[in-house]
Amino acid sequence: MMIQIEDVVVSTDVFSEKFVCNLDACMGQCCIEGDAGAPVEVDEVAELERVLPVIWDDLAPEAQRIIKEQGVVYTDQDGDLVTSIVNDKDCVFTCYDGKGCCYCAIEKAFRAGKCNFYKPISCHLYPIRVGDYGLYKAVNYHRWDVCKAAEILGKKENMPVYKFLRDPLVRKFGEGWYQMLCDCAELWLKENR
Numbered sequence: 001m002m003i004q005i006e007d008v009v010v011s012t013d014v015f016s017e018k019f020v021c022n023l024d025a026c027m028g029q030c031c032i033e034g035d036a037g038a039p040v041e042v043d044e045v046a047e048l049e050r051v052l053p054v055i056w057d058d059l060a061p062e063a064q065r066i067i068k069e070q071g072v073v074y075t076d077q078d079g080d081l082v083t084s085i086v087n088d089k090d091c092v093f094t095c096y097d098g099k100g101c102c103y104c105a106i107e108k109a110f111r112a113g114k115c116n117f118y119k120p121i122s123c124h125l126y127p128i129r130v131g132d133y134g135l136y137k138a139v140n141y142h143r144w145d146v147c148k149a150a151e152i153l154g155k156k157e158n159m160p161v162y163k164f165l166r167d168p169l170v171r172k173f174g175e176g177w178y179q180m181l182c183d184c185a186e187l188w189l190k191e192n193r
Helices: 044-058 061-070 105-111 121-125 145-157 166-173 175-191
Strands: 002-005 008-011 073-075 081-083 094-096 102-104 128-132 137-141
Touching (some): 008 175, 044 105, 094 105, 121 128, 121 166, 128 166
Parallel strands (some): 008 137
Antiparallel strands (some): 002 008, 073 081, 094 102, 128 137
């Protein structure tokens, strides 16, 4: 089922499904699995290039080589702008802790106060994917087996997807839109219990 909020159509899965990232269980697989990089908005390319000097030393030598050769993004087989990848899967912006857990080097720098760009909005919003169809945008919950532990933890903590992703939803659509989303969620959940 879908609900429309301004020019955004929202799948009610974002109200009903539960989700809380569980890095201890998944080890950051969303950054290193898949057949393409993370979707990037055109205006984010300059941000990715601007943050490179800050995160360069955290990137793997192979990632540095890929960035030097093709840049921070490429156009994938579907015609989408995505982050460059290493070995046909790993995002070039990944880094690892001593236990093998994968992190976003950009987010790491942001949290350390070294830059003011958090990471691409598609990464920040995951497991929500936003499709742009010209006259409207579509907000959908994306299910992926690497996030099974996040679904389990979300159920345990009773955390709906839209509440877990409050900050990135506000970043993408604004505080007013997010409040309308919450109002719609409450009404929908009341009617569909």
